[in-house]
Amino acid sequence: MSDRILEVENLTVDIPVGGGMLHAVQGISFHVDRGETLCIVGESGCGKSLTSLAVMDLLPSKAFRGANVLNLADEDMLSADERRMSDIRGNTMGMIFQEPMTSLNPAYTIGNQMEEGIKRHKNVSTAEARERAIYLLEKVGITGAASRLSQYPHQLSGGLRQRVMIAMTLMCGPNLIIADEPTTALDVTIQAQILLLLAELQREFDMGLILITHDLGVVARIADRVAVMYAGQIVEQGTAEQVFNRPTHPYTQGLLECIPIPGKTDRSKPLGSIPGIVPSLIGKFSACHFAERCPYAMDECVAENIDMQGAAEAGHEYRCLLDNETCDANARKKGVA
Amino acid sequence: MTDGSIKSRTGVHIEDRIIDEPSPGERARKRMFSHVGFMIGGFVLLVIIALAFLAPLISPHDPLDQQLARKLIPPIWHDHLKVTWAHPLGTDQFGRDYLSRLIHGSQISLLIGFSAMLISGVIGTALGVAAGYFGGRVDMVVNFLITTRLSMPVILVALAVVSLVGNSLTIVIWVLGLLIWDRFAVVMRSTTQQVRNLDYVVAAQAIGCSVPRIIFTEIMPNIVNNLIVVATIEMAHAIILEAALSFLGLGVQPPAPSWGLMIAEGKNHMLFDPWLIGIPGTALFILILAINLLGDGIRDVTAPENRN
Amino acid sequence: MLIYAVKRLSVAILVALTVSLLTFSMIYLSGDPAMALAGEAATQADIENIRRVYGYDQPIYVQYFDWLGNALKGNLGQSHYLNSPVSEVIFTRLPVTMILGASALSFGLLLAIPLGVLAAMRPNTLIDRFALGLAVIGQALPSFWFALIMIFFFGVALRWLPITGSDSWLNFVMPSIALGYYITPAVMRLTRAGMIEVLSSDYIRTARAKGLRPSIVLFKHALRNAIIPVVSLAAVQFGFMLGGSIVIETIFAINGLGQLAWESILRADLPMMQAIVLVLSCFYIILTLVADILNAFLDPRIRVS
Numbered sequence: 001m002s003d004r005i006l007e008v009e010n011l012t013v014d015i016p017v018g019g020g021m022l023h024a025v026q027g028i029s030f031h032v033d034r035g036e037t038l039c040i041v042g043e044s045g046c047g048k049s050l051t052s053l054a055v056m057d058l059l060p061s062k063a064f065r066g067a068n069v070l071n072l073a074d075e076d077m078l079s080a081d082e083r084r085m086s087d088i089r090g091n092t093m094g095m096i097f098q099e100p101m102t103s104l105n106p107a108y109t110i111g112n113q114m115e116e117g118i119k120r121h122k123n124v125s126t127a128e129a130r131e132r133a134i135y136l137l138e139k140v141g142i143t144g145a146a147s148r149l150s151q152y153p154h155q156l157s158g159g160l161r162q163r164v165m166i167a168m169t170l171m172c173g174p175n176l177i178i179a180d181e182p183t184t185a186l187d188v189t190i191q192a193q194i195l196l197l198l199a200e201l202q203r204e205f206d207m208g209l210i211l212i213t214h215d216l217g218v219v220a221r222i223a224d225r226v227a228v229m230y231a232g233q234i235v236e237q238g239t240a241e242q243v244f245n246r247p248t249h250p251y252t253q254g255l256l257e258c259i260p261i262p263g264k265t266d267r268s269k270p271l272g273s274i275p276g277i278v279p280s281l282i283g284k285f286s287a288c289h290f291a292e293r294c295p296y297a298m299d300e301c302v303a304e305n306i307d308m309q310g311a312a313e314a315g316h317e318y319r320c321l322l323d324n325e326t327c328d329a330n331a332r333k334k335g336v337a
Numbered sequence: 338m339t340d341g342s343i344k345s346r347t348g349v350h351i352e353d354r355i356i357d358e359p360s361p362g363e364r365a366r367k368r369m370f371s372h373v374g375f376m377i378g379g380f381v382l383l384v385i386i387a388l389a390f391l392a393p394l395i396s397p398h399d400p401l402d403q404q405l406a407r408k409l410i411p412p413i414w415h416d417h418l419k420v421t422w423a424h425p426l427g428t429d430q431f432g433r434d435y436l437s438r439l440i441h442g443s444q445i446s447l448l449i450g451f452s453a454m455l456i457s458g459v460i461g462t463a464l465g466v467a468a469g470y471f472g473g474r475v476d477m478v479v480n481f482l483i484t485t486r487l488s489m490p491v492i493l494v495a496l497a498v499v500s501l502v503g504n505s506l507t508i509v510i511w512v513l514g515l516l517i518w519d520r521f522a523v524v525m526r527s528t529t530q531q532v533r534n535l536d537y538v539v540a541a542q543a544i545g546c547s548v549p550r551i552i553f554t555e556i557m558p559n560i561v562n563n564l565i566v567v568a569t570i571e572m573a574h575a576i577i578l579e580a581a582l583s584f585l586g587l588g589v590q591p592p593a594p595s596w597g598l599m600i601a602e603g604k605n606h607m608l609f610d611p612w613l614i615g616i617p618g619t620a621l622f623i624l625i626l627a628i629n630l631l632g633d634g635i636r637d638v639t640a641p642e643n644r645n
Numbered sequence: 646m647l648i649y650a651v652k653r654l655s656v657a658i659l660v661a662l663t664v665s666l667l668t669f670s671m672i673y674l675s676g677d678p679a680m681a682l683a684g685e686a687a688t689q690a691d692i693e694n695i696r697r698v699y700g701y702d703q704p705i706y707v708q709y710f711d712w713l714g715n716a717l718k719g720n721l722g723q724s725h726y727l728n729s730p731v732s733e734v735i736f737t738r739l740p741v742t743m744i745l746g747a748s749a750l751s752f753g754l755l756l757a758i759p760l761g762v763l764a765a766m767r768p769n770t771l772i773d774r775f776a777l778g779l780a781v782i783g784q785a786l787p788s789f790w791f792a793l794i795m796i797f798f799f800g801v802a803l804r805w806l807p808i809t810g811s812d813s814w815l816n817f818v819m820p821s822i823a824l825g826y827y828i829t830p831a832v833m834r835l836t837r838a839g840m841i842e843v844l845s846s847d848y849i850r851t852a853r854a855k856g857l858r859p860s861i862v863l864f865k866h867a868l869r870n871a872i873i874p875v876v877s878l879a880a881v882q883f884g885f886m887l888g889g890s891i892v893i894e895t896i897f898a899i900n901g902l903g904q905l906a907w908e909s910i911l912r913a914d915l916p917m918m919q920a921i922v923l924v925l926s927c928f929y930i931i932l933t934l935v936a937d938i939l940n941a942f943l944d945p946r947i948r949v950s
Contacts, residue, residue, distance in 0.1 A: 058853055086859075090854060090855030090857070102848065103850070104848055105848040105866050105870070106848070107943075108869075116855070117855040117856070120857055120861075154946045155949065481656070481659070484660050485667075488926045488930045489922070489926050489929070490885075490887070491888060493906055493921070500911075502674050573784075580787055585895065597789075608797075608801055618793070618794070621790065623785075625785040625787070626782070
């Protein structure tokens with residue numbers, strides 16, 4: 001079996017809305033290998049959540065999904081029907097959502113909800129399922145695991161519920177986990193714990209992890225590779241080291257300017273900001289989506305769509321017409337490189 | 338909402354984005370007139386009300402006029418010898434013109450429906466608003482009253498009371514009015530509770546407005562929408578109850594042309610002359626339907642989030 | 646949970662007492678009950694006699710407590726017309742009404758809940774509009790007229806079903822439908838609304854993400870939560886339905902409590918009337934209590950606190 005767990009090429013998501021067709025995700029490509037953490041980072045509304053739903057085929061019924069390639073460990077998911085997808089979900093591919101407070105069914109015990117997944121996908125007895133549940137609850141750091149199984153979700157705090165969600169997602173031993181802003185709804189103090197937990201589990205179970213977030217601090221902590229999304233497109237992709245230390249795309253540079261990173265940001269200068277607002281993605285739109293707000297925009301930038309181009313190092317690409325040297329120079333001038 | 342044009346740093350011109358929105362009043366009116374149920378229900382109800390008011394003018398005959406020679410003539414659409422345009426909806430077993438009785442019957446249904454709704458509305462709203470506004474003991478007492486009222490079978494009690502006190506139009510109206518206030522109380526109570534805690538009500542309290550003033554100027558305007566919706570529900574409820582009471586013989590007295598009574602009187606001839614129950618029943622159905630559609634429409638237009 | 650039940654129980658008892666008071670006072674609505682009982686040709690001596698025999702000469706509160714005391718012992722007095730104890734008569738007629746009520750409830754729910762679920766699964770489609778249309782029509786249809794229409798078509802014109810009496814189960818088909826559809830609109834709407842809300846909730850998304858089969862997601866996860874308020878509503882509506890059975894029973898000549906109530910009203914058999922109102926009210930109170938407790942029980946957030 002190859003190391004590549006997920007291969008996505010030219011994924012699109014279109015949703016018909018009142019004013020026309022919303023092109024929420026416009027041809028993004030990325031991949032995740034075994035044991036690797038890919039962080040998809042971007043502001044609210046850039047399409048990152050829809051990307052994860054598209055991979056799982058859990059989009060709302062109104063939405064249209066398209067892709068050239070969508071492979072889960074060499075299996076083509078584009079041709080998989082709903083039965084096959086339902087076999088895959090929760091089994092070889094799992095997802096953790098943002099709101100732990102409402103993501104568990106209030107009517108059933110923790111144990112019931114954890115065991116039903118593995119009993120559905122694998123031929124295990126109730127006792128075996130229960131054993132695995134206890135094992136995983138302990139793995140995620142929950143004490144008194146056996147008694148927790150008979151508790152109801154409302155009896156647990158938000159942090160505990162998210163741990164339960166993580167354990168629940170691991171029940172069938174998936175190869176890939178997609179975590180959509182798993183810590184956003186939690187206290188800051190808990191956030192760090194949950195993230196470290198995810199990273200640890202990923203290492204231990206040798207899974208691929210896609211972490212979706214808007215928090216660059218989170219990314220800095222645990223990402224192996226980073227994809228920066230803006231207005232439905234990936235504008236920069238590379239290893240964490242590449243993207244953080246040599247940000248190429250003006251948006252990434254702008255982001256890093258805005259966010260104070262301990263050790264990097266110059267404390268004497270004011271924090272940056274990116275003027276303007278995100279463009280509407282309804283209807284035809286060809287041009288660099290960031291052009292309106294870009295300090296370096298040229299006339300060519302609004303003419304037509306811009307493809308990804310490679311940066312200096314292998315595996316590092318960005319979607320801009322400016323060449324690499326100019327971008328490097330800009331980054332250094334801003335103080336983010 | 339952005340005004341004017343946006344220029345990028347390079348001077349590239351992005352188009353103006355001026356957003357022109359209609360006012361809330363215009364929006365509400367637009368919603369109203371495009372709501373099919375509201376329009377149909379309202380229109381039909383207006384027609385029936387008009388019929389009720391114009392009854393003496395438009396009825397071809399006196400609804401109480403018995404002409405035994407002309408009894409049991411079928412309506413105009415039947416294929417029968419006796420059918421005549423003098424009695425387009427036929428006649429009943431006493432030779433009374435059905436169309437006239439139908440038109441006059443609308444007076445009874447509307448009068449009772451409206452009056453009972455008014456009485457129960459006043460009682461229920463007073464109790465509900467008091468409970469919602471003052472809370473505490475007042476709320477407890479009102480809740481107790483509501484629970485007690487809900488524990489009594491309405492039709493049975495109405496029948497029993499009417500049989501003991503006597504059945505005139507007034508008594509029926511009062512009995513119904515004193516029995517169906519519960520929904521008013523429940524809905525007004527919860528709505529008042531919600532409004533009570535809104536900032537501007539608290540602000541009015543803080544600046545020392547008197548309680549009646551707060552209730553009438555701050556709270557009432559906000560619960561009026563729900564009030565109207567419940568009013569339509571209870572009006573329909575009262576009309577059905579009166580029809581049931583009259584059907585059982587303990588509502589409006591004969592020879593009044595109450596639609597329920599017409600159904601009761603026609604019941605025994607149902608086999609051969611089904612229109613005797615078909616026509617008044619359909620009239621009842623249409624009236625109730627119209628009121629319900631109107632109420633649903635009002636609720637949709639004013640507070641779509643309460644839709645179920 | 647226990648405290649909740651005890652609180653509700655004490656309120657229920659208080660309500661029952663109030664209802665008993667109101668029911669008791671019914672007897673005075675027509676003026677002097679002794680006079681009413683004696684009839685028009687009675688002499689003053691007759692009236693005084695009756696007054697003494699029935700205890701109407703006692704102070705009112707004594708009469709009430711006597712009556713209440715007896716009622717609690719199961720003695721609801723003697724029927725003025727049937728010459729047998731009221732409780733006995735009620736007891737014999739009650740089962741028929743219960744059967745009618747149960748089958749009507751089953752019909753109503755079996756129609757309402759699946760329709761509500763289907764409508765919620767496909768909102769704004771044909772089935773949704775059909776369900777909502779059915780609800781709208783159902784709310785506008787007077788039950789006694791609906792019963793007559795059914796009698797005309799199924800009983801008379803088509804002769805499929807018997808129209809009077811309570812001998813076989815066939816007798817109960819039309820009455821159950823006429824009585825049961827009364828609760829269908831409200832239950833259907835509540836089921837639909839509840840399902841729509843639940844189906845868009847996060848835990849359903851989680852269930853789908855776990856790859857659970859669609860039927861499991863729908864029934865084990867969604868319906869289980871959506872049905873909670875429906876259970877309470879159904880219990881309460883069941884009570885209203887029983888009250889409305891008086892109309893249906895008289896139309897179909899079914900020998901139940903409703904028919905008995907009707908007869909006693911016609912004959913001004915006061916003790917019987919009072920007793921029936923009291924029994925039905927107590928039944929309502931118990932139903933509401935049961936509904937509340939069921940509600941709390943079905944929702945673990947209340948049950949396990």
